[in-house]
Amino acid sequence: MVRMLITPSTQVGLSTSPGTPRTLPGEALAPDRAVPAAQAARTRRKGLRHPLSLPLLLFAATLGLILLHQGRLVEYFFPLGAFGVAAVLYWRSPAHYIGFVCWLFFLTPEVRRLADFVNGSFNEQSPIMVATLLAVALTGLTLIRRAALLGQRRAAPLVLIVIALLYAFVVGMAQAGPAAATFTLINWLYPVMVAFYLTVTWRHYPDYHRVLLKTFVYGGLLMSVYGLLEFVSPMPWDAFWLISSKMLSEGQPVPFGMRISSTMNSCGPFAVTLMTILxxxxxxxxxxxxxxxxxxxxxxxxxxxxxxxxxxxxALVYSFAMLDGKNRMRLMAGVLGLAVVAAPLMMIDQVAEPVMQRLSSIQDLGRDDSFQARADFYKSFMSSALTDFAGQGLGTTGLGSKLSNDTAAQAMLNFDSGLMEVPYVMGWPGTLLYTTGIVMLLWRAYRASRQHPSDLLAISGVGVAVAILSMMVFINTLTSVSGMFFFLGVTLPVISLRYARERHSAVTAAPARP
Incomplete structure (x- = not known):
C-alpha cells in the first residue's frame, strides 16, 4: 500500500487556478477532490499564464510616457491602468492581486514625483495617488458578494471594527462634513477589507505565501537600494518634490542631508513598510x-x-521567543551578521551622524523637543479625549480634516497619538467595539501561529502586528498602508492554520489506495 504523507510546512508552491485544490509538499490529494487532467488543463487555460506580465506592462508604459515628458497623460493613464490590472488579477489570481496592491503602495508616490518633475510643477492633488485606492477598492466587491460570511464567527472581529467605523462616520458627517468623513473612512476601512478578502480566499494560502514573500523581498531590495542612493545623492525629482512639498521634517535635498523616504511619500510610511518587509x-x-x-x-x-x-x-524579541531552537539560532546569527556588516558604515561620519543624533535623543528625552511636545499633548488632551462620550467622528483628524470646513478640525491635522485618536474620533461606543475587534484579531493570530509553529510566515505576521500596534503610542498605525500590514499580519496565521487543517482532514479521510 502506498503510504500517504502530509507535512505541516507551508513552504508551498503555486497551484493551478483559484478553483483547483492545493497541496502541500509531500501531501497526497484526496481521491474525491482530485481533478482530472483534462479539467485541470482547462482550468489552467482560464487562469493567467504569466500573471506578472500585466503589472510589468503597466509600469513599463508609465515609464515610457514619463521619458516622453507626458506627465499630464500619466496622471490619468496610471490610475486607470492600475485599476484595470487590479481588476484582472482580482478575478484571476487573488494572491497576485494582493501582491500588485503592495507594489502600488511601494511605487505610486515615485510615479507621482516623476510626473510632477517632467511637468515642471508640483500638483498637490495629483490623480496618480488615487491608483492605490482604486485598486484596493475592489475588495469591497468581495464584501458584497460574500456578505453572508459576516454572520460567521470567524468574521466577528471584522464586523465589530466595521460597525465602529460606521458609527464614527455618521458622527463625522455631522461634525466635519461628508467629504472629510468619507475620505477618512476610506483610509480606515480598506485595511479591514483586505483582511476580509484574505479570509474569504483562504484556500489560496499557498499562493499568498509564495507571492507575498517574493513581493516583500524584491520590493524591499528595490526600495532599500533606491533609498541609499537617495541619501548619498538625491535624484533631481526627489529634490524637486522635497522643495515643493515643504516637508521640513524630511531634511534638506543635499547629499547626506535627507531622511530616507525612498519611493514612498515620506520617511514614516517607508520606515513602517521596510520594517514589515524585513x-x-x-x-x-x-x-x-x-x-x-x-x-x-x-x-x-x-x-x-x-x-x-x-x-x-x-518584533525581533517576539520572533526570537516564538521560534524553535534551530530558527532561533538562525535569527541570532543573522542579527549578528548584519551588525558586523553595518559596523563599517557607522564609521563614515555622514552616515553615523544622523543615526547617532536620533539615538542620543532617546537617551536624553528631557531635551528632546519631539518627546516633550508629545508628553504635553498627552497631559492636555487625555481628559478631553476620554470624557467625550460620543466622539468627534471621522474627518476631524488627519489628512481628511483638510476637506473640512471646520477650522477647529483642520487644527487637528497632526495627531501625535494613535491611542488618543481612537477615543477622540470614536467616542466610548466606537472605541469599545474597535478595540475589542483588534484584540480578538491579535489573540486569534497568536493562537494560530502557536498551533502551527512550522509556518514562519505566520510567526512573522504576528510579530509585524505586535510591532505596528506598539507604535500606536506615537501615531495611528492602524490606517492606510501601515494598517494594511497590521491586518495582513493578523490574518495570514489564521488562514494558514485553517488551510493546513483542511488539507490534513482531506488526506486522512481519503481511503488508502493500492
Missing part, C-alpha cells in the same frame, strides 16, 4: 533575503524613525 523576510529562503538584510537595515536606520526602530526591536 520581518516578513524571516520566512523567506535564498540569497536575496541576505542581500535585503544588508541594504535594508542601513536604510531603516537612515529613516531616523525612532518609533519604527522600537517597533522593530519589539
Amino acid at each position: 520581518l516578513m523576510s524571516l520566512a523567506a529562503r535564498g540569497k536575496a533575503r541576505i542581500v535585503l538584510g544588508c541594504v535594508g537595515i542601513p536604510a531603516l536606520l537612515l529613516t531616523s524613525a525612532r518609533s519604527t526602530w522600537g517597533g522593530f526591536a519589539i
Whole structure:
C-alpha cells in the first residue's frame, strides 16, 4: 500500500487556478477532490499564464510616457491602468492581486514625483495617488458578494471594527462634513477589507505565501537600494518634490542631508513598510533575503524613525521567543551578521551622524523637543479625549480634516497619538467595539501561529502586528498602508492554520489506495 504523507510546512508552491485544490509538499490529494487532467488543463487555460506580465506592462508604459515628458497623460493613464490590472488579477489570481496592491503602495508616490518633475510643477492633488485606492477598492466587491460570511464567527472581529467605523462616520458627517468623513473612512476601512478578502480566499494560502514573500523581498531590495542612493545623492525629482512639498521634517535635498523616504511619500510610511518587509523576510529562503538584510537595515536606520526602530526591536524579541531552537539560532546569527556588516558604515561620519543624533535623543528625552511636545499633548488632551462620550467622528483628524470646513478640525491635522485618536474620533461606543475587534484579531493570530509553529510566515505576521500596534503610542498605525500590514499580519496565521487543517482532514479521510 502506498503510504500517504502530509507535512505541516507551508513552504508551498503555486497551484493551478483559484478553483483547483492545493497541496502541500509531500501531501497526497484526496481521491474525491482530485481533478482530472483534462479539467485541470482547462482550468489552467482560464487562469493567467504569466500573471506578472500585466503589472510589468503597466509600469513599463508609465515609464515610457514619463521619458516622453507626458506627465499630464500619466496622471490619468496610471490610475486607470492600475485599476484595470487590479481588476484582472482580482478575478484571476487573488494572491497576485494582493501582491500588485503592495507594489502600488511601494511605487505610486515615485510615479507621482516623476510626473510632477517632467511637468515642471508640483500638483498637490495629483490623480496618480488615487491608483492605490482604486485598486484596493475592489475588495469591497468581495464584501458584497460574500456578505453572508459576516454572520460567521470567524468574521466577528471584522464586523465589530466595521460597525465602529460606521458609527464614527455618521458622527463625522455631522461634525466635519461628508467629504472629510468619507475620505477618512476610506483610509480606515480598506485595511479591514483586505483582511476580509484574505479570509474569504483562504484556500489560496499557498499562493499568498509564495507571492507575498517574493513581493516583500524584491520590493524591499528595490526600495532599500533606491533609498541609499537617495541619501548619498538625491535624484533631481526627489529634490524637486522635497522643495515643493515643504516637508521640513524630511531634511534638506543635499547629499547626506535627507531622511530616507525612498519611493514612498515620506520617511514614516517607508520606515513602517521596510520594517514589515524585513520581518516578513524571516520566512523567506535564498540569497536575496541576505542581500535585503544588508541594504535594508542601513536604510531603516537612515529613516531616523525612532518609533519604527522600537517597533522593530519589539518584533525581533517576539520572533526570537516564538521560534524553535534551530530558527532561533538562525535569527541570532543573522542579527549578528548584519551588525558586523553595518559596523563599517557607522564609521563614515555622514552616515553615523544622523543615526547617532536620533539615538542620543532617546537617551536624553528631557531635551528632546519631539518627546516633550508629545508628553504635553498627552497631559492636555487625555481628559478631553476620554470624557467625550460620543466622539468627534471621522474627518476631524488627519489628512481628511483638510476637506473640512471646520477650522477647529483642520487644527487637528497632526495627531501625535494613535491611542488618543481612537477615543477622540470614536467616542466610548466606537472605541469599545474597535478595540475589542483588534484584540480578538491579535489573540486569534497568536493562537494560530502557536498551533502551527512550522509556518514562519505566520510567526512573522504576528510579530509585524505586535510591532505596528506598539507604535500606536506615537501615531495611528492602524490606517492606510501601515494598517494594511497590521491586518495582513493578523490574518495570514489564521488562514494558514485553517488551510493546513483542511488539507490534513482531506488526506486522512481519503481511503488508502493500492
